[in-house]
Amino acid sequence: MKSQEPRSSSSCAACKFLKRRCTPNCQFAPYFRSDEPKKFAKVHKVFGASNVSKILNEVPEEHREDAVNSLVFEAEVRLQDPVYGCIGAIASLQHKMVELQHDLFLARSRLACFLDHPTLPLDHFAPFHYP
């Protein structure tokens, strides 16, 4: 019966998406406002409502908003990059870190060389590329 499936504007985005009654103690309501339908659709598509619910149950209440935000971000990245998801972002950051560590090592080595041999001619320290 229609009356058992309310579609009030106060239903959270998750209950609207799942087409179910949004109760006062709805687990999703604090994190998926009725005006954020895409937010729940994304986590539902990647993790599924049941798994999101299980993760929220495992997490203390004060960390649930962070958990939802990280799940939404992770879902967005996976939807953009179905093959690598967040692992693509992690690999890219690790690659950039290795480059930065190499550049830092080079700059510090040259600086150390300067400090140890201040009388050497300047061209001894070339090539040096400024950022």
Added chain:
Amino acid sequence: MKSQEPRSSSSCAACKFLKRRCTPNCQFAPYFRSDEPKKFAKVHKVFGASNVSKILNEVPEEHREDAVNSLVFEAEVRLQDPVYGCIGAIASLQHKMVELQHDLFLARSRLACFLDHPTLPLDHFAPFHYP
């Protein structure tokens, strides 16, 4: 009937986990060998079999192994850190990158200062901390 639920040793880890017949064209079999039960259990717990199946369907066959590996990694990280998952790793890498960029800027600025004013006394360039 028992005969309809085979438990042959050739069933893939996914079909064993889901207690279903593993057919020759099983979508999971190439990526979840029968001797890797935990690999499927992890992605099942975080993403669910249905969502893993959907993601594999979206991805060209030559990228499916990478997709499975990234899903397994992402699931492992989420199980270890239910609040932040991979986002925790990304945030930590970004923080380290900002520190490295700062250190590199500092080292290059000091080196540039040296190159511009080679006659200045050495203590002008202190403090400098080697890595």
